[in-house]
Amino acid sequence: MMNSSYLFGITTIVYLLASVSYIAFFVFRNKTAARAGLGLAIFAILIQTTGLGLRWHESYQLGIGHAPLTNMYESLVFFAWCAAIFYVLLEIKFKLPIIGAFVMPIPFLTLAYTSLDKDLGKEISPLIPALQSNWLIAHVITCFIGYGAFAVAAGLGIIYLLRQLADTRKFSQESLLGNLPDLRTLDDLIHKTIIFGFMWLSAGIITGAVWANEAWGTYWSWDPKETWSIITWFIYALTLHARFTRGWNGSRIAWLSVLGFISVFFTYFGVNYLLAGLHSYGAS
Amino acid sequence: MAAKAKNPVWAFLASVHLALLLLGLLASTSIIGTIIQQNKPAEHYVQTWGPAKAKIIQSLNLADMYNSGWFLCLLGAFSLNLAICSIDRLPGVVRVVRMDNLTRDPEQLLKMKLQHQVQVNDSHEAVSKLATAWLTRKGWKAASRNKENGLLLFAQKGAWTRYGVYAVHISILTILLGAIIGSPTVAEKILHNPQFAFKGGVLLPEQRSTNRIFSYDEEEHSLPLGFTVRCNFFDIDFYDNGMPKEFVSGLTILEGDKEILTKEIEVNKPLKYKGVTFYQSSYNDMRKPVIRLKNVSTGQRTLLPFNSEATTAWQNGAEQGMLRIQDIREIPSANGGGAEFDIWFMDSQGPPSTFTVRYNTPVLVERPTAKYEVKISSQYATGLQVSKDPGVWWVYSGCALMLLGLYTAFFMSHRKIWAYVHEENGQAKVAFIGQANKNSLGFAKTFARLTEGFGKEHT
Numbered sequence: 193m194m195n196s197s198y199l200f201g202i203t204t205i206v207y208l209l210a211s212v213s214y215i216a217f218f219v220f221r222n223k224t225a226a227r228a229g230l231g232l233a234i235f236a237i238l239i240q241t242t243g244l245g246l247r248w249h250e251s252y253q254l255g256i257g258h259a260p261l262t263n264m265y266e267s268l269v270f271f272a273w274c275a276a277i278f279y280v281l282l283e284i285k286f287k288l289p290i291i292g293a294f295v296m297p298i299p300f301l302t303l304a305y306t307s308l309d310k311d312l313g314k315e316i317s318p319l320i321p322a323l324q325s326n327w328l329i330a331h332v333i334t335c336f337i338g339y340g341a342f343a344v345a346a347g348l349g350i351i352y353l354l355r356q357l358a359d360t361r362k363f364s365q366e367s368l369l370g371n372l373p374d375l376r377t378l379d380d381l382i383h384k385t386i387i388f389g390f391m392w393l394s395a396g397i398i399t400g401a402v403w404a405n406e407a408w409g410t411y412w413s414w415d416p417k418e419t420w421s422i423i424t425w426f427i428y429a430l431t432l433h434a435r436f437t438r439g440w441n442g443s444r445i446a447w448l449s450v451l452g453f454i455s456v457f458f459t460y461f462g463v464n465y466l467l468a469g470l471h472s473y474g475a476s
Numbered sequence: 477m478a479a480k481a482k483n484p485v486w487a488f489l490a491s492v493h494l495a496l497l498l499l500g501l502l503a504s505t506s507i508i509g510t511i512i513q514q515n516k517p518a519e520h521y522v523q524t525w526g527p528a529k530a531k532i533i534q535s536l537n538l539a540d541m542y543n544s545g546w547f548l549c550l551l552g553a554f555s556l557n558l559a560i561c562s563i564d565r566l567p568g569v570v571r572v573v574r575m576d577n578l579t580r581d582p583e584q585l586l587k588m589k590l591q592h593q594v595q596v597n598d599s600h601e602a603v604s605k606l607a608t609a610w611l612t613r614k615g616w617k618a619a620s621r622n623k624e625n626g627l628l629l630f631a632q633k634g635a636w637t638r639y640g641v642y643a644v645h646i647s648i649l650t651i652l653l654g655a656i657i658g659s660p661t662v663a664e665k666i667l668h669n670p671q672f673a674f675k676g677g678v679l680l681p682e683q684r685s686t687n688r689i690f691s692y693d694e695e696e697h698s699l700p701l702g703f704t705v706r707c708n709f710f711d712i713d714f715y716d717n718g719m720p721k722e723f724v725s726g727l728t729i730l731e732g733d734k735e736i737l738t739k740e741i742e743v744n745k746p747l748k749y750k751g752v753t754f755y756q757s758s759y760n761d762m763r764k765p766v767i768r769l770k771n772v773s774t775g776q777r778t779l780l781p782f783n784s785e786a787t788t789a790w791q792n793g794a795e796q797g798m799l800r801i802q803d804i805r806e807i808p809s810a811n812g813g814g815a816e817f818d819i820w821f822m823d824s825q826g827p828p829s830t831f832t833v834r835y836n837t838p839v840l841v842e843r844p845t846a847k848y849e850v851k852i853s854s855q856y857a858t859g860l861q862v863s864k865d866p867g868v869w870w871v872y873s874g875c876a877l878m879l880l881g882l883y884t885a886f887f888m889s890h891r892k893i894w895a896y897v898h899e900e901n902g903q904a905k906v907a908f909i910g911q912a913n914k915n916s917l918g919f920a921k922t923f924a925r926l927t928e929g930f931g932k933e934h935t
């Protein structure tokens with residue numbers, strides 16, 4: 193039967209195929225594999241977009257119509273979508289398909305996780321009163337575009353560190369890691385990606401604050417989720433400023449891009465599963 | 477910036493190194509408050525963390541760490557760093573924005589990376605005119621100055637974008653200022669005027685009104701509102717699966733006896749009056765029956781006291797009528813039983829209606845000119861969160877400024893184009909030189925299109 197979960201299932205497989213193609217390109221330097229990777233990634237995004245639209249439609253058929261952005265499952269699916277789109281745009285702009293070998297597995301693993309975790313509520317459920325707000329939609333969209341970019345930045349950070357390892361160990365140009373883009377290019381891409389993510393994260397925190405103020409009369413209450421989002425924001429602000437001071441070379445920025453994403457991850461998962469707070473709706 | 481020897485304390489306070497340190501400290505210490513639950517009673521910490529750790533938690537104020545002295549000091553130091561850094565750098569930026577770019581030595585400019593030379597078979601003066609006209613046509617309004625061996629033209633775009641970073645920095649200070657202005661603690665301890673900014677709540681039974689609310693900071697403290705608020709009704713709407721769909725309260729604001737404003741509030745749809753905002757936050761069952769009339773066509777609701785002894789006359793605006801409970805019967809049922817009531821009811825039109833209504837189950841009553849929903853159920857009290865935050869507009873303005881500033885700082889650039897018109901071997905020659913402070917690749921493309929276009933048109 194054609195429903196949104198079925199489409200997300202197909203999407204997962206196509207992301208896997210795209211990842212395999214990119215990895216094949218990384219290992220064998222076969223240009224056709226890279227082209228296949230991009231084609232598959234775009235195909236997966238199209239299917240996923242249809243799936244998201246369909247899920248939205250399904251919610252209206254159940255008479256509780258709302259954008260598919262309101263629980264953990266839906267937000268993971270949306271995150272995978274954002275990361276994949278961000279990556280494809282990055283590849284089209286900068287033409288470095290090797291990065292796909294490190295980044296394309298992110299949407300694949302995310303979607304695979306949503307189908308494996310049995311505790312993740314996948315049904316479309318009605319919204320409790322506090323969640324019925326357009327600010328919530330704006331909040332989730334802006335945050336997840338940012339998270340998608342930060343995921344890609346962390347992938348780039350790892351590539352940077354591997355490349356650096358290859359350079360310092362003087363691996364030959366023939367070796368696997370010799371295929372990776374050069375450090376300057378990577379550093380520039382990490383910076384650009386973080387800038388993009390930072391813009392959206394800031395917008396995400398702001399829309400969240402406005403929503404909280406409309407619903408509860410406090411724009412900031414230091415609940416664990418809010419606090420972790422500001423911690424993430426501080427880490428990326430630090431990363432941006434670290435560039436101005438000498439001594440903070442590319443590898444530290446690369447580490448920070450990884451640390452930043454760990455913080456994103458914690459904001460997203462850790463808070464729901466390990467700590468208590470207002471946003472615990474995501475855990476249901 | 478360069479000439480004046482800097483005071484070392486100032487230099488330290490203005491440094492990005494300090495900023496990195498403070499951002500790192502803020503990020504890492506903030507974690508503590510997400511692990512140790514905040515604002516719990518003292519016993520909670522002893523139970524969760526043991527007496528030794530509970531002592532540390534208490535002495536470092538970790539149970540309310542985001543309001544603790546040391547954390548506020550950290551935020552203060554951060555603001556100071558941000559302010560001083562910006563004050564320190566701003567004059568330099570103003571100078572760069574206002575700089576006279578025509579004083580530049582053409583020979584120096586010709587050493588820059590981004591350039592394109594075009595030879596034109598025409599007089600030097602004519603070519604100068606052509607170049608100026610070309611730049612203007614393409615949106616680059618150029619100024620010019622005579623140089624030793626020719627004429628230098630200059631045009632720029634986006635010089636103001638250099639202020640983008642400072643807009644971001646100022647926006648952070650604006651947001652923090654807004655937080656201070658709206659802080660109940662500041663209003664109470666520093667301004668000694670708790671009415672200036674507060675956060676509180678009130679549990680208001682249906683049909684009752686209040687002109688005071690309870691501040692969350694000092695629970696025993698009640699604050700005057702300066703006007704009266706009345707709860708007309710409270711209602712919960714459920715989804716088919718039993719989940720609450722919406723909480724609604726009908727509120728009326730009164731000044732003295734005069735009704736000023738009536739509004740239905742929901743979660744996410746508060747009522748604002750005179751800087752005070754009322755949010756739907758909870759409700760309470762008063763465990764006392766009331767009779768609810770709702771005119772289905774106008775939506776007008778009337779609450780009547782439950783009186784089994786006598787006839788109750790009711791009036792609500794232009795609507796009026798009478799209601800009597802004629803009989804009450806207990807009815808057994810699977811889930812504990814309930815009650816059934818025989819009602820005699822009329823409004824201003826037509827003969828009275830009689831019907832039976834079960835507890836908590838609405839009945840539709842058709843009258844000649846109106847349709848009523850009649851329900852007997854428990855009386856509710858609506859739980860309102862009430863706050864007054866005069867700083868919130870500072871916060872919102874700061875947020876808007878931050879987004880504009882970030883966009884400017886990240887995605888816009890200051891672009892400059894010089895055109896040096898001179899003669900070489902008796903031929904007029906235009907050397908275009910370009911420079912951008914960001915996105916140099918993108919600018920190089922624009923520059924190539926602009927200058928090659930000139931070459932095509934004039935050679």
Ligand code: HEM
Pocket residue numbers: 426429432433436490491492493495554557558561565641644645648882885886
């Ligand atoms: C979380 C707080 C902060 C945010 C969000 C922030 C934001 C920014 C942004 C977006 C930029 C532009 C970066 C780029 O173009 O890549 C910037 C630059 C800068 N920031 Fe901050 N900043 C913060 C705190 C601070 C602090 C505390 C200082 C104090 C020293 C500082 C000093 C600077 C300096 C010196 C620059 C470079 C300006 C230039 O390009 O001339 N920032 N900041």
